[in-house]
Amino acid sequence: xxxxxxxxxxxxxxxxxxxxxxxxxxxxxxxxxxxxxxxxxxxxxxxxxxxxxxxxxxxxxxxxxxxxxxxxxxxxxxxxxxxxxxxxxxxxxxxxxxxxxxxxxxxxxxxxxxxxxxxxxxxxxxxxxxxxxxxxxxxxxxxxxxxxxxxxxxxxxxxxxxxxxxxxxxxxxxxxxxxxxxxxxxxxxxxxxxxxxxxxxxxxxxxxxxxxxxxxx
Numbered sequence: 001x002x003x004x005x006x007x008x009x010x011x012x013x014x015x016x017x018x019x020x021x022x023x024x025x026x027x028x029x030x031x032x033x034x035x036x037x038x039x040x041x042x043x044x045x046x047x048x049x050x051x052x053x054x055x056x057x058x059x060x061x062x063x064x065x066x067x068x069x070x071x072x073x074x075x076x077x078x079x080x081x082x083x084x085x086x087x088x089x090x091x092x093x094x095x096x097x098x099x100x101x102x103x104x105x106x107x108x109x110x111x112x113x114x115x116x117x118x119x120x121x122x123x124x125x126x127x128x129x130x131x132x133x134x135x136x137x138x139x140x141x142x143x144x145x146x147x148x149x150x151x152x153x154x155x156x157x158x159x160x161x162x163x164x165x166x167x168x169x170x171x172x173x174x175x176x177x178x179x180x181x182x183x184x185x186x187x188x189x190x191x192x193x194x195x196x197x198x199x200x201x202x203x204x205x206x207x208x209x210x211x212x213x214x215x216x217x
Contacts, residue, residue, distance in 0.1 A: 017055050017065075019045045024066050029111035033063060033119040064123050070112060075138055082141035088149030089214065092142075096171050096210045100203055103178040114179055139164040149214070156216045166213045174206030 004012070023044035027036045038059055042049040056062035081095055103110040120129065142164035149155030155163070181202055185195045 013055075016047070016051070019047065020052055020055060020062065021066050021069060024062060025070075025112055026108050028063070028066070028115065029108040032115055033122045036063075038062070060123060063119075067116060067120070067123055070109075070116075071134065071138075074113075078138065079141045082145045087154055088145045088152055089154040089211075091145055092149075092155075092167060092214055093207065093211055095142075096167075096174075096207045097203075099171055100174055100178060100206050103175055103182065104199065104203075107179075107182070110175060110179055114176055135165075136161075139168055142167065146214070153216065155214045163214060167210055170210035170213055171206070174203075174210065178202060178206065 020041065023041045024036070026044055027041050036059070038052050039049050041062070042052045045052070052062070056065065078095070081098070082091055084091060086094075117131070120131065123129075139161065143160045146155050146160040146163050146167075150157055150160065178199065181199060182195070185198060190198070
């Protein structure tokens with residue numbers, strides 16, 4: 001058997017890191033940062049504990065990379081969404097639905113975003129990371145879309161960056177509420193049909209509330 005090429009080794013390295021990060025999302029979604037353990041992450045990934053340490057020197061290093069990977073993915077997805085050639089108001093309605101539906105389609109990812117703001121202090125010192133600067137960069141595509149919507153008169157007049165923050169605040173609070181509702185319905189023993197009907201009704205209400213921030217008077 002021929003030895004692996006440099007390119008093959010690099011591809012394997014990337015695949016292993018991705019497997020570890022995906023396993024870390026699942027463990028973190030269940031336990032948060034403090035209770036997450038490298039051993040359990042390794043088990044979820046189907047890898048030896050020592051191999052995880054080969055790729056990440058510590059739990060903090062692993063979760064730093066996971067955080068940056070997830071936040072970059074969110075930022076890129078948001079940027080791509082608002083660059084679509086659609087009416088501004090429709091872009092926001094579609095985005096609210098897409099983000100809130102994640103609670104139903106990918107609950108572990110949804111719980112990651114719900115939890116992570118409480119755990120950032122484990123990963124970075126105050127001088128290393130500014131949540132305000134990240135949020136400012138994150139909502140910039142929304143701000144630009146609102147500016148266009150104001151010109152189109154499909155979005156209410158106002159300070160674009162403030163409207164973007166208010167819209168995102170309504171969406172993120174809605175996501176938290178949907179996550180809590182799912183847990184409550186499961187604890188109550190609701191049937192799958194009951195859960196789906198209730199969650200869909202609340203999902204529509206969340207979207208309506210977020211869009212009310214932007215709806216012209």
